[in-house]
Amino acid sequence: MTATKISYATCPLCEATCGLEIETHDREILSIRGDEEDVFSHGYICPKAYSLKELHSDPDCIREPMIRRNDRWITVSWDEAFAEIERGLMPILDEYGRDALAIYVGNPNVHNIASLLYLPALLQTAKTPNFFSASTVDQMPKHVAAGLMYGTLFSIPVPDLERTEYLLLLGANPLVSNGSLMTAPDMRGRLRRLRQRGGKIVVIDPYRTRTAQEADEHHFIKPGHDAHFLFALVNTLFDEGLVSPGKLTEQVAGLDQVRILAEPFTPERVATTCGIAASTIRAIARALASAPKAAVYGRIGICTQEFGTLCSWLVDVLNVLTGNLDREGGAMFPKAAAGARNTAGIPGHGRGVRFGRWKSRVRGLPEIYGELPASCLAEEIDTPGEGQIRALITLAGNPVLSTPNSERLQRALGKLQFMVSVDIYLNETTRYANVILPPPPVLARAHYDLALYQLAVHNVANYTPPVIEREEGSLDEWELFLRLAGILAGQGSRADISMLDDFVITTLIQRDVSQEGSKVEKREVGELLEMLAPRRGPERMLDFLLRSGPYGDVFGKREGISLTTLEAHPHGVDLGPLQPRIPEVLRTPSGKIELAPQPIMADVERLRISFEQSSTQGNGHMMLIGRRDLRSNNSWMHNLHVLTKGKERCTLHIHPKDAAHLELIDGNMAVVVSRAGSVEIPIEITDAIMPGVVSIPHGWGHSLSLTRTRIASEHAGVNTNILSDEAKVDPLSGNAVLNGIPVTVEKAPT
Numbered sequence: 001m002t003a004t005k006i007s008y009a010t011c012p013l014c015e016a017t018c019g020l021e022i023e024t025h026d027r028e029i030l031s032i033r034g035d036e037e038d039v040f041s042h043g044y045i046c047p048k049a050y051s052l053k054e055l056h057s058d059p060d061c062i063r064e065p066m067i068r069r070n071d072r073w074i075t076v077s078w079d080e081a082f083a084e085i086e087r088g089l090m091p092i093l094d095e096y097g098r099d100a101l102a103i104y105v106g107n108p109n110v111h112n113i114a115s116l117l118y119l120p121a122l123l124q125t126a127k128t129p130n131f132f133s134a135s136t137v138d139q140m141p142k143h144v145a146a147g148l149m150y151g152t153l154f155s156i157p158v159p160d161l162e163r164t165e166y167l168l169l170l171g172a173n174p175l176v177s178n179g180s181l182m183t184a185p186d187m188r189g190r191l192r193r194l195r196q197r198g199g200k201i202v203v204i205d206p207y208r209t210r211t212a213q214e215a216d217e218h219h220f221i222k223p224g225h226d227a228h229f230l231f232a233l234v235n236t237l238f239d240e241g242l243v244s245p246g247k248l249t250e251q252v253a254g255l256d257q258v259r260i261l262a263e264p265f266t267p268e269r270v271a272t273t274c275g276i277a278a279s280t281i282r283a284i285a286r287a288l289a290s291a292p293k294a295a296v297y298g299r300i301g302i303c304t305q306e307f308g309t310l311c312s313w314l315v316d317v318l319n320v321l322t323g324n325l326d327r328e329g330g331a332m333f334p335k336a337a338a339g340a341r342n343t344a345g346i347p348g349h350g351r352g353v354r355f356g357r358w359k360s361r362v363r364g365l366p367e368i369y370g371e372l373p374a375s376c377l378a379e380e381i382d383t384p385g386e387g388q389i390r391a392l393i394t395l396a397g398n399p400v401l402s403t404p405n406s407e408r409l410q411r412a413l414g415k416l417q418f419m420v421s422v423d424i425y426l427n428e429t430t431r432y433a434n435v436i437l438p439p440p441p442v443l444a445r446a447h448y449d450l451a452l453y454q455l456a457v458h459n460v461a462n463y464t465p466p467v468i469e470r471e472e473g474s475l476d477e478w479e480l481f482l483r484l485a486g487i488l489a490g491q492g493s494r495a496d497i498s499m500l501d502d503f504v505i506t507t508l509i510q511r512d513v514s515q516e517g518s519k520v521e522k523r524e525v526g527e528l529l530e531m532l533a534p535r536r537g538p539e540r541m542l543d544f545l546l547r548s549g550p551y552g553d554v555f556g557k558r559e560g561i562s563l564t565t566l567e568a569h570p571h572g573v574d575l576g577p578l579q580p581r582i583p584e585v586l587r588t589p590s591g592k593i594e595l596a597p598q599p600i601m602a603d604v605e606r607l608r609i610s611f612e613q614s615s616t617q618g619n620g621h622m623m624l625i626g627r628r629d630l631r632s633n634n635s636w637m638h639n640l641h642v643l644t645k646g647k648e649r650c651t652l653h654i655h656p657k658d659a660a661h662l663e664l665i666d667g668n669m670a671v672v673v674s675r676a677g678s679v680e681i682p683i684e685i686t687d688a689i690m691p692g693v694v695s696i697p698h699g700w701g702h703s704l705s706l707t708r709t710r711i712a713s714e715h716a717g718v719n720t721n722i723l724s725d726e727a728k729v730d731p732l733s734g735n736a737v738l739n740g741i742p743v744t745v746e747k748a749p750t
């Protein structure tokens with residue numbers, strides 16, 4: 001008989017990376033609680049963490065590979081599943097070329113070290129230009145702004161929450177999201193401490209969110225007009241002589257251009273457009289400039305709009321102009337222990353970023369960091385012609401619920417000749433697959449937050465070995481990725497995983513030993529490989545990245561960390577508070593902060609024109625925005641009772657004045673119509689929302705047939721992406737416009 005076991009793990013469900021204490025017996029999870037000794041979260045967890053227990057035993061979870069025969073799913077062996085993929089996929093690629101294949105990657109992959117480390121191998125063997133991900137319905141504008149200003153996609157400054165004294169938040173609800181592109185467990189505690197030490201929080205949002213309720217000030221803003229507001233703050237700083245970049249003055253290029261670009265956006269001209277009085281805008285600009293330590297932070301609400309990249313850029317422009325970028329208590333750059341591009345190569349210089357190396361076939365939208373906009377996926381499938389997508393691989397993604405114009409995408413998916421999904425659920429997207437490959441249960445795989453520690457408000461590193469043993473014969477994600485890569489590389493369905501894994505790590509090491517400025521520059525590949533033995537898979541890759549990273553032991557050359565160090569510290573390793581990093585963090589060709597990158601400067605004209613139009617034309621529509629919920633993040637969470645029980649959450653929030661005007665009654669149904677589609681949804685009247693604006697949360701809409709998510713089906717809700725318009729994107733980033741969608745609202749026919 002085996003005894004119960006206590007393990008320490010990092011929660012893989014959201015960006016906060018909380019430490020968990022998990023009690024197990026064999027493969028059964030007995031309890032989950034916060035890890036009091038975790039160096040980052042100190043015992044804090046949210047209700048989602050408890051759902052890991054239910055997820056682990058969810059009877060709807062797929063445990064073995066499945067093949068679809070007409071509308072029947074058959075459980076098969078791994079070998080049969082991969083053979084089916086080879087039979088189904090390769091003839092299509094042989095006949096139509098690699099352009100006929102697309103890969104879509106969902107958001108859970110960012111929490112998965114195997115996916116992050118082995119996806120590049122899959123993409124390299126796929127050789128397709130059609131790579132899509134959830135990034136372009138979420139945060140791509142942030143990556144574009146960061147790349148253009150600082151040289152790498154993850155150089156996104158985060159508020160130094162423990163030391164700041166003034167926090168201006170736009171389009172962000174961290175009390176509910178627990179932080180996004182800002183890894184910070186226990187957001188409530190951090191924001192409370194900020195206010196207890198005399199600090200001030202100001203929220204700009206079309207909705208009085210939970211964060212806004214706890215803030216010192218909240219101002220409604222008309223959806224989609226954050227760029228106008230932010231530019232007016234910049235204008236005020238110049239106009240009132242408040243610009244003071246401090247120690248950054250010598251490090252910044254383009255200050256004058258920003259001043260000129262901001263000239264038309266006076267608070268007085270912008271006030272009507274954004275719905276915030278000029279006096280308030282000026283007061284906020286002055287408060288920002290006079291606070292000893294301040295940070296501006298904007299998140300999903302400012303990214304998922306027509307001017308998402310301009311908004312993301314302006315947030316950082318404000319941090320620079322007020323001298324708050326890279327200073328304690330301002331917006332700072334984390335220094336992650338592994339995998340960060342802003343710690344690779346020669347400090348302070350780099351090649352910067354380049355976009356538009358290829359374009360989407362139908363609409364001609366540029367590639368960004370190797371991706372095409374998810375908004376283009378449906379048209380690339382349903383538009384005939386050379387290069388048409390005929391086969392799709394989805395990796396832990398549910399684009400039917402998460403990308404714009406879902407109904408068009410559903411019709412398109414139905415036309416595919418072949419589709420493979422790596423997923424734990426038969427959901428609204430995977431029901432179109434021919435083969436579903438289940439990854440291992442989330443607690444049966446190793447975990448390290450390679451991406452999220454690059455955004456952490458305190459430098460930490462924490463490795464979680466698998467908490468429970470994998471079922472015999474099951475595959476880990478990295479093995480699954482390599483078997484798919486083997487098929488795409490023409491090695492057949494039984495490719496030698498071990499050999500491919502050796503190839504992947506060797507390629508990684510070769511890249512680093514030949515990179516100028518690398519900590520392992522000119523070292524022998526064979527020697528390093530030997531020092532990583534006997535590890536395999538993601539652990540071997542992670543050990544290499546840690547040892548060659550900024551805190552690493554450089555393979556015996558100095559005192560430092562390795563994976564062995566992290567294994568000896570199950571509550572994580574504290575690497576210290578954020579430190580100023582400019583200029584070493586920069587990887588721009590100029591070695592400076594590019595405050596006025598050319599693509600962004602060119603896009604300001606679009607904002608200026610829209611500003612003049614909106615100033616004179618007004619807007620007769622209701623505007624639709626999204627809404628975040630503490631017990632939801634990804635759509636699959638709706639299949640867990642603990643996260644769906646209670647009052648219905650998928651409702652239309654509307655202001656009492658609008659409800660009265662439209663004769664809508666709380667609890668009755670409304671019809672919401674946009675250019676893309678229409679939905680019928682229960683009405684919830686609340687003065688938390690701005691007049692003229694309505695809100696629907698995302699990730700719902702589980703009423704489709706042929707899925708196997710029983711709890712989600714009982715709490716189906718409606719899919720807000722039936723209303724979002726695939727034709728509208730932020731042109732600089734390709735990001736979907738999910739906020740500020742013009743809609744009409746009326747009562748549903750009885």
Ligand code: SF4
Nearest residue numbers: 011014017018046049
């Ligand atoms: S806040 Fe996020 S990381 Fe922390 S317990 Fe909740 S879901 Fe997990």
